[in-house]
Amino acid sequence: MGDDFDEFVRTRSTRLLRVAYLLTGDRHAAEDLLQEVLEQMYVRWRRVNESAEAYARRALVNRSTNRWRRRGRRPEAPLAHHDVAEPDHSDDVVIRAAVLDALHELPPRQRAAVVLRYLEDLPVAEVARALDCSEGVVKSNASRGLDRLRSALTSQESGSMT
Template sequence: MSIDSGRRPPDDGFREFVRAQWGPLTRTAYLLTGDRSYAEDLVQTALEKTHRRWRRVSAMDAPVAYVRRVMVTTAISWRRRRSLGEIPAQPADRVQTGDPYQQVVERDHLLAGLRELPPRMRAVLVLRYFEDLSETDIAAALGCSTGTVKSQASRGLQRLRDRAGTADADLTVVLKESRA
């Protein structure tokens, strides 16, 4: 097809997929990166990589799972390449409002704790508690065993508990409430 024909090639539903999934993917990316601008860049990069293989990906049962996996692997590779000078001491999109509600304070501490975790451990916790995926689905998304997912989740939760000084039940409640 020539460029001058004035017609666009069909996108086979990719535009609709992007419209429907942009919000959830951006939320997941924010939790993976801890920074709104990096999150948007991550989603755009993952969608660009997915678009190249869209015909094959759209034929799969779960194209969202494919995009999530691309996001996780891309976020991990970005993290490895980032210099220490690029990690902000306090993210620009974090606003100190003095909100008196304890839930807001707990969520803030939780997100700060997530930012301190290694990328794969963070990815396991985000996919498990924020995306509500099963251990099997997480293992498939990350390309590892279910046992690895379980151990990464256990270690990640323990690090968050140690940081926050909270009991087991308190932390999982905060994690589940933070999905909103």
């Protein structure tokens, strides 16, 4: 059992961390989220081994949504001067930050649909299984999410030109 799980972690953890980061918007929260999911998977490894990656994606989405709900009830407090971001003057980094900010503003289901469908390039059917919903709901959430991203990025772009 241990060797199979170790191999899974070695080969898939980077990709799963990317999904977790895109779902949470924070590197440390993503690492914590992935760690929780991997711990959960280790305990259930015999049952999830065959569909481990799909199970991991679904667990990441579920736990991310649960964290988002908890945070809504208990707002985070900033760390004063430690929480100030240093601006980077690289255009690529600025664009990336804008996209991640816009992505983070999406509701959890739309964010999950966009991340899994377009950033992880999964087929609609697989995203539907990960989100435990119909393919139509995936398409609807992804479409609405993309529209909101476009709108946010367009308004941000026009605001920066003035």
